[in-house]
Amino acid sequence: MQSNSPVPAWAGALVGLVSGAVALGVAQLVAGIVGPTTFPVVAVGDAAIDLTPAPVKDFAIRAFGSNDKAVLLGGVLVVLAALAALLGTLSRHRPAWGYAGFALIGLIGVAAVLTRPDATPLDVVPTLVGVVVGAWALRWLLRRGLDTSATTTAPRATAPHAAADAPHAGAPRADAPRADAPRSNAPQDAAAAPHADASGAAAGASGTAAPGAASPRDAVPQAAADAPHADASQAAAPGPRDAAPQDAARPAGDVPLGEAGLRGAAARTAPSDGSGASGQVAVPGASPQTEGGAGREAERPAVMRAGGEAPGFDRRRLLTGVAGGVVVAGVGVVLGRQLGGRQAVDAARVGVALPPPAVPAKAVPAGADLRIGGLSPFVTPNRDFYRVDTALVVPQVDPADWTLRIHGMVDRPIELTYADLLQLPLTEADVTLTCVSNEVGGPYVGNARWLGARMADVLRRAGLRADADMLLSTSADGFTCGTPVDVVMDGRDALFAVAMNGEALPVEHGFPVRQVVPGLYGYVSATKWVVDIKVTRFDRDEAYWTPRGWSAQGPIKTxxxxxxxxxxxxxxxxxxxxxxxxxxxxxxxxxxxxxxxxxxxxxxxxxxxxxxxxxxxxxxxxxxxxxxxxxxxxxxxxxxxxxxxxxxxxxxxxxxxxxxxxxxxx
Missing domain, CATH: 2.60.40.650 (Immunoglobulin-like)
Incomplete structure (x- = not known):
């Protein structure tokens, strides 16, 4: 069925896309204040990771490598874009459908946010604000795309003799047609039947049309501001008339005066009060009229539009509105990310002064790198080091705010700041890390020189209890990891690392502090952005990956x-x-x-x-x-x-x- 909306489908889809972008931009901005992980796209992506079966995750890692998170976020955005375009298209006919769609998407975002670890009611604010602003943008852009220049609002009109509303009888009007001139076929106001002189009123009262008066079939809607009040000579003057459009062709917004009620009398119809008295013109909303029409007031309809001139599509106004929406979305994203702290954390990282190691690493032997083209170098550059984690948005942890809490099965719970950690004797060590998701011959392995405090030394400060066998570490984004106590305490270079290959840890590799434990796969040892260590037991607690199909302990295989x-x-x-x-x-x-x-x-x-x-x-x-x-x-x-x-x-x-x-x- 052909659409009756003046806004074309492509414009509706564009309106939906821009409205969705505005919603996400505003949500990103608010999330920059509340917290980066409360951005609904990130929350939905995290929920998708948690709900995805292990075989699908393995496929994603094999197919996309360290870009799997970018692909996931891109997929979420593509789905949202498609939904927004669909909602915009549907809203051309009924905006309520678009509002309902935004509300449904918002509910999904809220549910995803609330399922995150340590979620609070405040975390849903970015999603809610984004949905409300996006729905408003949808409404605003749709209205902006309509050309309403042909539609006017009629003021309340007084009686035909009122000096303020009409020229005096007999006075020439600049816009009035001459009596002997042919009438134009332009639509006329159906409510203009009452004439401005006594003969017109008498003709209306007698129920017969004055010579030369327009028949009801000639009367069609016209803007109230354009309706001249005819004088006696105009009312009586004969003249040829062009055929006017029939009522059947009138748009729904025309004056609701049916042809049947006008047929046979030029200005007679049922009165507005339903009394059936003749000689009165019924105009919806008009007050009861006095006998003979003297001194009466006639209220015109609120909207009067010429026949055949329905609101059109204003491409220019829509596109300027779209440009404004794109700017709002872009500004929201940029400011949101800045507020999220990325720049501040990058600046803090650059400003870190690393102390020299108390225990330097052995010099790399001259023959450690065979320098064969295509062969992986002995030391993996930071930019090339693999990355596998659950963080869709890299946590931005300011070292000035960072603390490490050690508690649980200990004699003395302790808490260290970043400054405290740097003041401890630091050890330097060459350690190769490997991801358990690595296929045979896969790329998720790399070697680096790390600098950090020995985990065993820090844990001894807290006093581990003899029956503890697990260190449940937690990252700033809520990820948990279970590491065997005996492995960390057996003398190997297990570190709370603060540097990698001679510089402060890159943010994506755990700045300000991460764990490095030789001999264990990363999922049970290499917690990035570590902020909490709970000393416990494997039979009491489990880490993030354990209920997701992975072993509680993971020693590396040759x-x-x-x-x-x-x-x-x-x-x-x-x-x-x-x-x-x-x-x-x-x-x-x-x-x-x-x-x-x-x-x-x-x-x-x-x-x-x-x-x-x-x-x-x-x-x-x-x-x-x-x-x-x-x-x-x-x-x-x-x-x-x-x-x-x-x-x-x-x-x-x-x-x-x-x-x-x-x-x-x-």
């Missing part, structure tokens, strides 16, 4: 990876080098073997390492022959355990199997 040549690549026949990395943190890699096309395993040469907590580069020479070849690798750790060939998925406690690549040699 793994190896082929970096060059790449899977699916091609080589020229002849001598070439196969190279990669292997890791078995806190145990160390003792050997790496390579085979081609299922042949004999050959020992690879190993790079030097400063200790057992880092990965180890390896390489082997190969005389490549034409054809397609499959290359496999396996590692053996310092305890004599060799990687199993049995392939297993990352869940529940880390992937297993040999990494292999297939290449073509020409």
């Amino acid at each position: 793994q190896s990876r082929i970096d060059v040549p790449k899977d699916g690549g091609s080589l020229k026949a002849g001598d070439t080098t196969i190279a990669g990395v292997a890791w078995a943190q806190h145990t160390g890699v003792d050997a790496v073997e390579v085979r081609v096309d299922g042949g004999q395993w050959r020992q690879a040469r190993l790079a030097e390492v400063p200790g057992p907590d880092t990965w180890r580069q390896w390489a082997i020479d190969w005389a490549a022959t034409p054809g397609e070849h499959t290359i496999e690798v396996r590692a053996t750790d310092a305890s004599g355990r060799t990687q199993t060939d049995r392939r297993a998925a990352p869940a529940p406690d880390g992937a297993t199997g040999w990494h292999s690549v297939t290449i073509s040699v020409a």
